[in-house]
Amino acid sequence: MKPKKYYSMIAGDKMNDMTLDFLRDEGVNADLIYEITKIKAAYKVDPALDYRVPRPRFPYYGTEVWEQAITALLCGENLLLVSPKATGKNVLAENLAAAFGRPSWDISFHINTDSSSLIGTDTFENGRVIQRHGPIYECAVNGGFGILDEINMAKNESIAILHATLDFRRIIDIPGYNKIALDGITRFIATMNYGYAGTRELNEALASRFMVIRMPGISSQNLAKLLKREFPHLKEKYMEQFIGLFQDLQKKCENSEISTKSLDLRGLISAIHLIEKGLPASSALEIGITNKSFDDFERKLVEDVIRLRISDHQKRDEIFLD
Amino acid sequence: METHSQEKKRAYNIIWNASEDYTFRPEFEVFDDRGEVDLYWNFIVGAVHKYYDYRQLQEFFDYVKQDSDHPFYEELAWISLENCAYEKGRHDRPVLEDLRRRASERVFHNEYPESFYFLIDELKKAHFQRALGIQTQVSEQVSSILDKLEFDASLTTEEIIQRLLLIIAEYFPLNIVPKKKSFFKPISLIRINLHLREKEIGRLFRKPFTDVSLISFLFNKPKESESNQDTLGNSAIQLKKNGVWRKIQEQTETRQRETIHNRYGASLLAETQTRMLEQVLCIGNHKDCHLHITRGDFDPKIESEYKKDVFKQKEKNLKHFKQNFASNNNSINQLTNIIKNTMLIQFEPSTYQAETGLIMAGRVWKSLYLDEKNVFLKTTRDDIGSVSVDILLDASGSQINRQEILSSEGYIIAESLKRCHIPVRVLSYCTYSNFTILNLFRDYDEENKNDRIFGYHASGCNRDGLALRTALHMMAKTHYDHKILIVLSDGKPIDPYGISAGGSDLDLNFYSDKVGVNDAAFEVRKGRQSGMSILCVFTGQDEDLPAAKKIYGNDLACIKSPEKFADIVGILIRNELRNL
Numbered sequence: 001m002k003p004k005k006y007y008s009m010i011a012g013d014k015m016n017d018m019t020l021d022f023l024r025d026e027g028v029n030a031d032l033i034y035e036i037t038k039i040k041a042a043y044k045v046d047p048a049l050d051y052r053v054p055r056p057r058f059p060y061y062g063t064e065v066w067e068q069a070i071t072a073l074l075c076g077e078n079l080l081l082v083s084p085k086a087t088g089k090n091v092l093a094e095n096l097a098a099a100f101g102r103p104s105w106d107i108s109f110h111i112n113t114d115s116s117s118l119i120g121t122d123t124f125e126n127g128r129v130i131q132r133h134g135p136i137y138e139c140a141v142n143g144g145f146g147i148l149d150e151i152n153m154a155k156n157e158s159i160a161i162l163h164a165t166l167d168f169r170r171i172i173d174i175p176g177y178n179k180i181a182l183d184g185i186t187r188f189i190a191t192m193n194y195g196y197a198g199t200r201e202l203n204e205a206l207a208s209r210f211m212v213i214r215m216p217g218i219s220s221q222n223l224a225k226l227l228k229r230e231f232p233h234l235k236e237k238y239m240e241q242f243i244g245l246f247q248d249l250q251k252k253c254e255n256s257e258i259s260t261k262s263l264d265l266r267g268l269i270s271a272i273h274l275i276e277k278g279l280p281a282s283s284a285l286e287i288g289i290t291n292k293s294f295d296d297f298e299r300k301l302v303e304d305v306i307r308l309r310i311s312d313h314q315k316r317d318e319i320f321l322d
Numbered sequence: 323m324e325t326h327s328q329e330k331k332r333a334y335n336i337i338w339n340a341s342e343d344y345t346f347r348p349e350f351e352v353f354d355d356r357g358e359v360d361l362y363w364n365f366i367v368g369a370v371h372k373y374y375d376y377r378q379l380q381e382f383f384d385y386v387k388q389d390s391d392h393p394f395y396e397e398l399a400w401i402s403l404e405n406c407a408y409e410k411g412r413h414d415r416p417v418l419e420d421l422r423r424r425a426s427e428r429v430f431h432n433e434y435p436e437s438f439y440f441l442i443d444e445l446k447k448a449h450f451q452r453a454l455g456i457q458t459q460v461s462e463q464v465s466s467i468l469d470k471l472e473f474d475a476s477l478t479t480e481e482i483i484q485r486l487l488l489i490i491a492e493y494f495p496l497n498i499v500p501k502k503k504s505f506f507k508p509i510s511l512i513r514i515n516l517h518l519r520e521k522e523i524g525r526l527f528r529k530p531f532t533d534v535s536l537i538s539f540l541f542n543k544p545k546e547s548e549s550n551q552d553t554l555g556n557s558a559i560q561l562k563k564n565g566v567w568r569k570i571q572e573q574t575e576t577r578q579r580e581t582i583h584n585r586y587g588a589s590l591l592a593e594t595q596t597r598m599l600e601q602v603l604c605i606g607n608h609k610d611c612h613l614h615i616t617r618g619d620f621d622p623k624i625e626s627e628y629k630k631d632v633f634k635q636k637e638k639n640l641k642h643f644k645q646n647f648a649s650n651n652n653s654i655n656q657l658t659n660i661i662k663n664t665m666l667i668q669f670e671p672s673t674y675q676a677e678t679g680l681i682m683a684g685r686v687w688k689s690l691y692l693d694e695k696n697v698f699l700k701t702t703r704d705d706i707g708s709v710s711v712d713i714l715l716d717a718s719g720s721q722i723n724r725q726e727i728l729s730s731e732g733y734i735i736a737e738s739l740k741r742c743h744i745p746v747r748v749l750s751y752c753t754y755s756n757f758t759i760l761n762l763f764r765d766y767d768e769e770n771k772n773d774r775i776f777g778y779h780a781s782g783c784n785r786d787g788l789a790l791r792t793a794l795h796m797m798a799k800t801h802y803d804h805k806i807l808i809v810l811s812d813g814k815p816i817d818p819y820g821i822s823a824g825g826s827d828l829d830l831n832f833y834s835d836k837v838g839v840n841d842a843a844f845e846v847r848k849g850r851q852s853g854m855s856i857l858c859v860f861t862g863q864d865e866d867l868p869a870a871k872k873i874y875g876n877d878l879a880c881i882k883s884p885e886k887f888a889d890i891v892g893i894l895i896r897n898e899l900r901n902l
Contacts, residue, residue: 251344252335311420
């Protein structure tokens with residue numbers, strides 16, 4: 001089966017918009033989609049920033065989450081997507097920016113993230129001290145979607161500067177420089193991985209400035225859709241096995257028998273790509289999934305799960321149609 | 323065999339994966355000949371839990387447990403359950419077809435531990451041959467049992483149990499221990515049980531843990547009376563009477579000896595000598611057990627997986643030793659010094675005043691005026707006599723992940739003692755089927771053969787009591803004045819072959835836990851009473867320490883880190899030498 005192409009021409013928009021068609025197909029509330037088209041018509045994207053409007057590699061499947069997220073964004077709220085690994089936080093964030101047709105800024109948070117790396121810092125250019133703008137600033141003035149990836153990895157104190165930006169004040173006040181107001185369509189979508197060792201708690205002040213969506217793990221139907229779209233030639237029988245494999249691993253993680261390292265949807269999809277290219281299934285899954293874990297015993301457990309789904313010597317032709 | 327906890331955890335994970343129930347605590351796990359987890363069979367255990375009502379099956383297993391031969395019935399049931407679970411599971415997981423084919427090949431190549439029951443192995447082989455569509459050449463009896471055993475996957479759990487019970491009733495009547503009857507509830511079971519009691523005579527030819535009975539049953543069953551239990555029973559009695567029974571028994575034993583010979587190497591003793599030794603040692607708790615004392619020299623004509631494994635392990639042992647050469651050498655030097663120092667202090671000359679000896683000129687006057695006779699100085703050297711050390715290495719499956727360490731430890735002790743000119747003998751022991759195998763690496767006079775210790779290889783179970791008894795017996799025959807036995811063990815005797823002392827009570831029969839520990843402890847006490855010193859270097863996990871303490875008392879060294887090995891063993895040996 002060939003993958004369905006989503007495209008339509010929306011008035012005033014030169015870009016093929018596949019995402020909205022996709023939302024219709026997924027059964028997302030038509031009113032919400034209509035609201036989006038209105039917003040898109042009202043807020044034009046600077047052609048110079050057109051390259052920043054994402055063209056998502058994967059669609060996000062999950063109607064309920066879509067509706068929650070769209071409604072919140074339409075109401076001017078910022079989003080915090082919380083979920084364990086491999087549930088599609090970044091995929092959803094990217095898809096939301098694409099659906100609203102907004103340029104996006106990806107900002108990865110880390111322990112050394114501070115106000116200067118977010119908003120901007122003084123720099124020296126042509127013999128003058130000038131302000132070099134950071135991604136939050138750019139996002140604010142250009143009406144973009146700021147994707148704050150792994151927001152909990154930064155120190156809470158060092159990103160306190162964002163409090164005024166994220167709440168009703170919607171301003172960025174840079175001491176000694178300027179105070180600017182956020183563009184009407186500027187939104188921030190933060191993601192946060194919660195629950196494994198090493199993740200930090202987000203403080204209340206920051207959390208209260210977001211609408212929080214707890215994203216569920218991908219369901220088998222949605223995973224089937226995803227695989228079908230990615231691999232139109234994958235045989236039904238084997239698609240079921242790959243889905244089963246992912247669920248087996250998910251169950252093992254839930255029961256704390258293995259860590260989340262090998263529960264890797266990206267890795268699974270990449271491994272199937274390698275199989276499609278001709279690598280034997282066992283070695284593709286080994287580099288895509290098993291080896292993600294660095295513990296010998298855990299690798300053995302993951303290997304057992306794989307061997308109970310896919311035979312060691314399975315070749316491409318058995319798994320793909322053509 | 324106590325399989326390493328990690329492999330056990332791995333087996334659990336496969337079972338949970340298949341059953342999709344992580345709260346399930348499986349009673350059966352399957353490991354292959356090398357103690358590694360078997361993917362297919364563990365999957366089957368989990369799949370049975372998923373597709374059938376395991377609670378009912380559990381009741382069935384509890385029910386057959388009342389018979390001392392319950393492993394036979396369990397294995398029988400699993401052959402049929404495999405068939406059902408496979409049929410159901412292969413739609414969910416097409417890979418099962420391939421896994422089953424491989425499992426079949428492993429059965430054909432004997433890669434699973436042999437069952438105690440000849441018939442089970444026959445049935446398994448025939449079953450998988452059928453599964454692969456191979457023409458089977460089996461006896462009519464095996465074929466007919468299999469016909470009934472390979473159920474259709476559409477049967478319900480209840481129907482499966484009913485059919486299993488019918489097969490058991492028809493072919494292998496249960497020998498129930500009455501006090502445990504309260505275990506089972508279903509009416510159908512009671513009915514069959516009553517029916518069985520009427521067939522009392524059928525039991526006469528079944529003995530606990532002897533496959534002889536099953537073989538005889540299988541090959542001597544009159545064709546015309548296939549379903550007639552009474553006739554069968556009579557034929558068995560007939561067999562006993564006319565001596566054919568004894569002949570079968572002897573043939574089976576010879577066949578077993580051949581298997582052991584092929585697997586572990588030729589016996590050091592002639593068969594008659596071994597039998598004589600068995601008559602002395604294989605009594606009491608170890609009745610019906612056999613001994614095999616070998617040098618581990620394999621027949622070059624025989625190629626087997628086990629043999630390859632042994633050679634591979636030898637390389638691994640040597641590699642491990644060489645990798646840690648500096649620290650191992652350090653340990654040897656340290657241990658050598660401790661022993662040497664102890665011996666020097668112990669054997670230092672002492673002097674005292676006596677009536678004879680070297681005259682002390684300054685004291686001569688005492689003899690004249692005080693009638694004191696002790697005016698001589700006598701020097702004596704404490705001669706404690708000759709000392710020998712025997713090292714006994716536990717080579718059971720529980721040590722499978724510590725083989726390199728254990729061989730190194732054995733080598734370090736042997737080499738240190740050699741450097742102190744103390745004669746050493748090194749043996750390893752394990753149990754396979756009802757044979758306890760002692761592998762002699764080096765004897766007292768073979769000073770240059772310490773390297774052979776790296777031929778150490780762990781497999782099978784451990785019947786510590788019999789191994790200790792044999793080692794002590796061998797030591798008793800030597801001429802040394804003081805004999806020390808150092809056992810490197812995890813203090814966890816286990817042997818499904820069991821003992822007959824407990825009568826029909828299964829818990830008392832099984833050679834493990836309390837029974838095994840008590841038996842080993844008894845042998846140790848007996849050895850100590852006869853004047854031998856028995857020390858233990860503990861090589862297991864902390865949880866097994868109390869059992870080891872029970873066996874060896876305070877003469878037990880627990881090695882927490884390899885750097886301390888020499889020190890701790892040194893203290894143990896020093897204390898022993900001081901007490902001589």
